[in-house]
Amino acid sequence: MLRFSQRNHVAGILALAIPLLSHMFLIEPKPVQAAASKRSMTVEARSFFDQGKAQFAAKKYKEAQASFAKACQISSRSDSAQYYLGMAALYAGNHRLFIDCMTRVVVMNKLKNSIIAKNALVNILKYSRLHPYCALNSQEQLCRWDTRRHPVLQICVSQGLALPPQYQGKSLNITEIKEFRRLFQTGTFVQSLVKEPTFKSYQAQNAVSALRKWDWAIREGLFKYAFTNDPGKADILVLWTPRFRAGGGMEGLTNYFGTNKPGQGKVIIQLNTAGLSASKGNAYAQLMAAHEFGHAFGLGSHSPGADDIMTAKIYYDSDKAHGISENDKAVLRAVYSLDPDNAW
Numbered sequence: 001m002l003r004f005s006q007r008n009h010v011a012g013i014l015a016l017a018i019p020l021l022s023h024m025f026l027i028e029p030k031p032v033q034a035a036a037s038k039r040s041m042t043v044e045a046r047s048f049f050d051q052g053k054a055q056f057a058a059k060k061y062k063e064a065q066a067s068f069a070k071a072c073q074i075s076s077r078s079d080s081a082q083y084y085l086g087m088a089a090l091y092a093g094n095h096r097l098f099i100d101c102m103t104r105v106v107v108m109n110k111l112k113n114s115i116i117a118k119n120a121l122v123n124i125l126k127y128s129r130l131h132p133y134c135a136l137n138s139q140e141q142l143c144r145w146d147t148r149r150h151p152v153l154q155i156c157v158s159q160g161l162a163l164p165p166q167y168q169g170k171s172l173n174i175t176e177i178k179e180f181r182r183l184f185q186t187g188t189f190v191q192s193l194v195k196e197p198t199f200k201s202y203q204a205q206n207a208v209s210a211l212r213k214w215d216w217a218i219r220e221g222l223f224k225y226a227f228t229n230d231p232g233k234a235d236i237l238v239l240w241t242p243r244f245r246a247g248g249g250m251e252g253l254t255n256y257f258g259t260n261k262p263g264q265g266k267v268i269i270q271l272n273t274a275g276l277s278a279s280k281g282n283a284y285a286q287l288m289a290a291h292e293f294g295h296a297f298g299l300g301s302h303s304p305g306a307d308d309i310m311t312a313k314i315y316y317d318s319d320k321a322h323g324i325s326e327n328d329k330a331v332l333r334a335v336y337s338l339d340p341d342n343a344w
């Protein structure tokens, strides 16, 4: 979801801190939970983890790094394993791995509920210019595309198609989601779409340009996508709406629709034909759409950073507005390096 606002402050620039090892946090991991959850270590991972801790205590940081890496390979969603891998990497001189691991810890936790994520963020801020953020959605799940099921994501930027009027521009309730799920499964979804008369073709061009801002993710191998003209075949479908029910300058909304067939989820982005009009400029419209594509790729939360594409507010003053930041990139990379709670 995205609203616009006028920029009224300048974000501070984080200074690059000089490493001070004595100021690092070390955290005791949570005990193994009886229930096998993605967020706790398996028995096998725990044994590598314990081995790593012994090596870490003996200051054998390279060996500890290798052991923690094995634990993370098995249980990527264990924040303790990622945190310790990061610490061992730092002491072993592998700065890049240290930042990557700490970023994963931040990405898979709601910051306010997690001491380990707060400490990981402190570490990142101390040693880099990055300020990553949580990627969990409102159900506190990490969700992203399963690239084995979707070797090439199909994306349709429709030429003005819209949901039926009663569904346009609103967050759908559970009954409505069930109705769309049924339409997907019967294959009649496309017939439910109507043409939105206020749509102009340059708006679709802006959405395509917005998507292209994410092409770095293709170059880095996170996922691949291709364009399709068939809304029925699209994994990510861009539709249009003349208004948003919530009001308040909302310009975009992204909804995920699951089906009970694995790999047949669908993400629907609705963009505002009135709000993204020519008077506000193409740059602004592209930032708004790029933000919604961020949600569609798996960035489930908003960034507290005003200069990130996933900020809750993109500035109407688009000269100052930023595109996809290094923070956004680091968060998406982390999401695609972790085992998701829900794979689309």
Ligand SMILES: [Zn+2]
Pocket (backbone or CB within 6 Å): 001, 002, 291, 295, 302, 312
């Ligand atoms: Zn949003």
